[in-house]
Amino acid sequence: MRNKLKFGDFIIIGVVLAMAGALAAALTFHSSGDKLYAEVWQNDTLIERVQLNDATDRTIKLDGNTIVLSGKTAKMADADCRDQVCVRTGTLTHAGQAAVCLPHRVVLKLVGVNDSSIDAVVS
């Protein structure tokens, strides 16, 4: 009878499973999918690019604008301009969102893979 598992079969099965495991581990470790960055632009120049994670806690002070990065969120906490549109934009939580200060030409945006089902918000 041929249909009996031999020692080598287990080795082959083991190698296949090990490959699957190693690849899965490498992918989770290396996954770029859930990486989220906050970018701060002023006058079309990138001033700051910060990778956000749960422990992020940082305040970036610009001339006229204060940006607070907290966990995987970012917001324009303060602006010395009249319209306050950027401050009222609120807290950014998904890639693709942006808070914009027109008077100072400052853009705070989240960059990464958009994990929300919404492609754009009209306001």
Place this chain on the structure above:
Amino acid sequence: MKNAKRLTLCGMLAAVAVVLSLVERMFPLDAIVPVPGVKLGLVNVVTLFALTRLSARDAFAIVVTRVAISSLLMGSVSAFLFSLFGGLLSLIVMGILLKAEGRFCSLFGVSVGGAAAHNIGQMAAAVIWLKNWAVIAYLPFLLVMSVPLGLVTGLTCSVVLHHLKKIDFSA
């Protein structure tokens, strides 16, 4: 074996392989691996059988014919490439493992190795064709799947071979 008989057998096996490809389509693999054209690899049964009873050359011919015909019947360019890469890589790996069959391992090991190679091959084709590394993420799942699937194809093949022993093939 006489040439005409060999040719007939090749044709028959290719036909069986095409039917198996069609059967394979019925598995809703798309729900788990959303890359159109990716298959489980049931057809490896035919390749394995051809490798053991015929020659590597004939097995190669059967794989190419099967891939071409099944793609013409229902496939797309992507499905063609996935099947071709998967089929050929599986053929190569099983051909090598068969040399050690009997001493080191059994047909089970050979077909598990072939199933794994089939999945690696088709995902490699997917990466090249879609120019997108992200599809690699489905490979671990497919590799794990290739173990039970390989065992099933190995069992099928050994049962068939066992019965065939009773018929004089080379007459």
Place this chain on the structure above:
Amino acid sequence: MKRYLAAAMLLLALSGCGSSGSSTQLYTITEDFFAMDTYMSVDVSSEKSESAAEDMAVKIEQRVNQLDAALSRTQQAGDLYKLNHANGQPTEVSDDTYTALEKALEYAETTNGAFDPTMAPLTDLWGIGTDNARVPAQSEIDEALTHVGYQNVKLLGNNQVQLLNGAQVDLGGIGKGYAGDIVHEMVESDTSDQWHVLARLSGNIEMYGGKTADSGTDDWNIGIADPDDNTDSIAVVSLRDGSVVTSGDYERFFEKDGKRYHHIFDPATGYPADSGLRGVTVIDSCSTKADALTTALFVMGLDKGMKYCEENEIAAVFITSDKQVYTTSKTGDCTFEFLGEKKGYTYAE
């Protein structure tokens, strides 16, 4: 062996004639820039290459900047600036300015002046969104109102325009919508590639070609912002092509003595429209029309606005100040999903 290879090649060539793969790869470029006094962000996807997407994105940015010059009140080299400073003399303007003016007047007429492109003297008086925002005296408002009226804009043909009665034109109400239509036209007329475009032009979202190349999963999902928290949505509309435009009292405003004065003026009173609405969203294939209509519907208020939409087959979403959300019976080619329950909104069907 050679025969097998030849056969394989032949079959590969043949199978290429069949259905091609359904998962077409898209190459996406996002271009963001300041134009028309706002921040814009355009996603362009090509089915061919990244450089094709990049080229198109740059072309779009350049075209929008060109439109900005033609439609801006403040760019001194621009046509609209020239027209507004011609002291009532007939002035020749570019095709863009002329076409935009034609459209503005058309929508002013169909909305009975609820949308009016000649509100500039009033908006200047109030200064909302600037450092000089204030509540003007009634006499000042009355004086400014004497210059307001779309009938004061005379299109004389051959790109000649004349402003009567001291009128000043402001195309801010349709400029971004007009830009949306131009972007749509640009990608539609370029058949060298299959384009997929999502343009966020401030309160205007313009879509072309679907999100993916696969039918069935190619609708874009556009959130309608919660007036009190613009990063969150109270509803989602899904569509493949066209534009979604919102006007709301939360975009630009100032508060004085506990009262909110926003930037959408009622041409009849000269005051910010007090219609019980927080925001109006219009979904239409024509972005310019949608842009003009959001303003007009906001001024009309819920009842009159709703009636207007039903009579003219307009797809719109109204958000009232008592947190009710209304949709018109026609929603066009898009699907509407209400999400505002958790935020205290009610969907009144």
